[in-house]
Amino acid sequence: MLDVAIKNLLLKRRNGFRTVLKDISFSIPVNNIFTIVGKNGSGKSTLIKSLTDLLDKRFYKIDGQILFNSQDILLLKKNELMELRQKKIKYVFQDAINSFDHLKKFGYYFNKLTKNLEETEELLNFFFLPDPGILFKLYPYEVSGGMAQRISLVLVLLTHPQIIILDEPTSGIDSPIASLVLLKLKEFASSANNSVLLVTQDLLFAKRISNKIAFLFDGNLTEFFSVPDFFDNSNNEKLNLFLNSYTEIS
Amino acid sequence: MGEILKLENISYLVRSGKKTIQILDSINFNLEENNILGISGESGSGKTTLAKIIAGVLPKTEGEIIFSGKNTLNKKKRPIQILFQNNGEILNPLREIDKIVEEAIIISSSEYNPRSKMEEIFNSINFPGHLWKRKGYELSGGEQQRAALARILAANPELLILDEPFSAQDPESQLNLLNLFLSINKKFNITMICIAHNLRILQKLCSKIIILYDGEIIEEGKTEEIFNSPKHPYTKFLLKAENYDLSYEELKYERKQS
Numbered sequence: 001m002l003d004v005a006i007k008n009l010l011l012k013r014r015n016g017f018r019t020v021l022k023d024i025s026f027s028i029p030v031n032n033i034f035t036i037v038g039k040n041g042s043g044k045s046t047l048i049k050s051l052t053d054l055l056d057k058r059f060y061k062i063d064g065q066i067l068f069n070s071q072d073i074l075l076l077k078k079n080e081l082m083e084l085r086q087k088k089i090k091y092v093f094q095d096a097i098n099s100f101d102h103l104k105k106f107g108y109y110f111n112k113l114t115k116n117l118e119e120t121e122e123l124l125n126f127f128f129l130p131d132p133g134i135l136f137k138l139y140p141y142e143v144s145g146g147m148a149q150r151i152s153l154v155l156v157l158l159t160h161p162q163i164i165i166l167d168e169p170t171s172g173i174d175s176p177i178a179s180l181v182l183l184k185l186k187e188f189a190s191s192a193n194n195s196v197l198l199v200t201q202d203l204l205f206a207k208r209i210s211n212k213i214a215f216l217f218d219g220n221l222t223e224f225f226s227v228p229d230f231f232d233n234s235n236n237e238k239l240n241l242f243l244n245s246y247t248e249i250s
Numbered sequence: 251m252g253e254i255l256k257l258e259n260i261s262y263l264v265r266s267g268k269k270t271i272q273i274l275d276s277i278n279f280n281l282e283e284n285n286i287l288g289i290s291g292e293s294g295s296g297k298t299t300l301a302k303i304i305a306g307v308l309p310k311t312e313g314e315i316i317f318s319g320k321n322t323l324n325k326k327k328r329p330i331q332i333l334f335q336n337n338g339e340i341l342n343p344l345r346e347i348d349k350i351v352e353e354a355i356i357i358s359s360s361e362y363n364p365r366s367k368m369e370e371i372f373n374s375i376n377f378p379g380h381l382w383k384r385k386g387y388e389l390s391g392g393e394q395q396r397a398a399l400a401r402i403l404a405a406n407p408e409l410l411i412l413d414e415p416f417s418a419q420d421p422e423s424q425l426n427l428l429n430l431f432l433s434i435n436k437k438f439n440i441t442m443i444c445i446a447h448n449l450r451i452l453q454k455l456c457s458k459i460i461i462l463y464d465g466e467i468i469e470e471g472k473t474e475e476i477f478n479s480p481k482h483p484y485t486k487f488l489l490k491a492e493n494y495d496l497s498y499e500e501l502k503y504e505r506k507q508s
Contacts, residue, residue: 037420126498174292175491179495201421201424249425249451
């Protein structure tokens with residue numbers, strides 16, 4: 001269970017502060033997949049980074065409370081925060097390839113995480129990735145962006161976190177692979193006390209995967225709507241414009 | 251309309267330790283002037299590599315590229331330009347956008363009045379006046395992409411390659427970009443190649459589509475042919491999976507077929 005109540009998130013500028021996010025409040029219940037959509041530059045990535053206090057304190061100031069299992073993440077000591085990020089709340093970033101050290105082979109990351117080769121093999125197999133015998137010997141620059149993203153997701157799944165947060169999981173990958181990601185995330189979210197939060201521009205993906213969807217506009221987040229309600233949101237003008245462009249493009 | 255680009259048996263191999271890996275295998279196609287060609291296919295099938303080889307950024311291992319009837323590129327004029335996915339990187343973050351674009355116009359042509367050419371470019375890509383004096387780092391992702399496009403148009407390219415221009419763009423920006431590319435194609439008579447995973451957008455933009463799989467062209471045809479009667483199992487699979495509603499068994503089965 002994640003309870004978010006951000007009063008203000010400010011970005012330092014040359015002369016004072018600019019408000020990036022305002023009065024954001026939502027809870028993600030266990031066994032749910034919540035999705036945030038919104039225009040480029042609306043603050044989606046900033047929002048998800050703020051949830052485990054990942055934003056650079058020299059530039060960002062956050063005022064609020066982020067409760068994970070009733071504990072305020074923003075008040076955690078450094079070692080507690082590190083542990084939370086290592087084990088409980090994991091991210092898959094858009095630019096997955098650059099989350100890896102380009103001078104370390106993939107084997108380094110897998111061996112550090114788990115001795116359970118069977119589970120690793122199973123997951124790699126699921127995502128149509130090469131077997132450990134081949135993959136572990138590759139360097140990050142030898143795989144495509146889409147492959148790096150899947151590898152990053154496999155590594156996250158191997159740590160058995162409670163929450164997975166994904167930034168644009170379908171960007172740069174083909175539709176069969178995106179379908180695999182969708183199936184796996186649904187399976188993850190339906191087991192134990194897990195849940196998933198994702199931000200995406202891919203409204204069809206959002207429609208297929210989410211329990212609830214919210215729209216972020218100019219730093220303000222709407223409530224999380226059920227999927228049918230989200231796509232039938234006639235009284236929110238901004239959201240309507242957004243949905244209309246989507247209909248026209250697809 | 252004449253032929254602007256012809257690829258004959260283009261292959262690209264890389265060495266990894268003792269092994270040689272084939273990234274592209276005997277790619278052949280040709281492109282008519284002023285057309286827009288779409289390239290789609292599996293993640294990691296070699297789409298970006300192909301784009302870089304056509305533009306002369308990467309050297310081909312084998313084969314021949316004929317551009318405007320010649321097999322060498324004019325290094326000074328750089329007639330083939332790529333709009334990369336991470337276009338922030340082609341802009342100097344600390345220089346004002348109008349300076350970057352004006353300079354590119356002066357370098358690439360003997361334009362009598364670079365300032366008015368610049369204004370024409372900015373207007374045609376809807377890059378509003380209040381952004382002209384901004385620096386690269388002060389622009390949002392979408393604005394950076396437009397600025398990068400202005401910089402490219404300033405170089406007067408004959409062929410423009412777009413590498414995943416729509417990915418991670420919101421629907422409104424996607425729609426604007428789509429219309430923008432169509433109008434640039436007409437207004438500046440630029441031939442284009444667009445790489446994208448999203449087949450629906452390619453359908454709206456391109457007259458011809460190529461599907462790559464594991465470094466090979468597995469299907470090539472007019473856009474409506476590809477959509478109405480795809481021939482190769484992988485193309486069928488791609489189109490089927492577009493709705494994100496296949497089960498794992500279906501995904502696995504379809505992949506085996508292709």
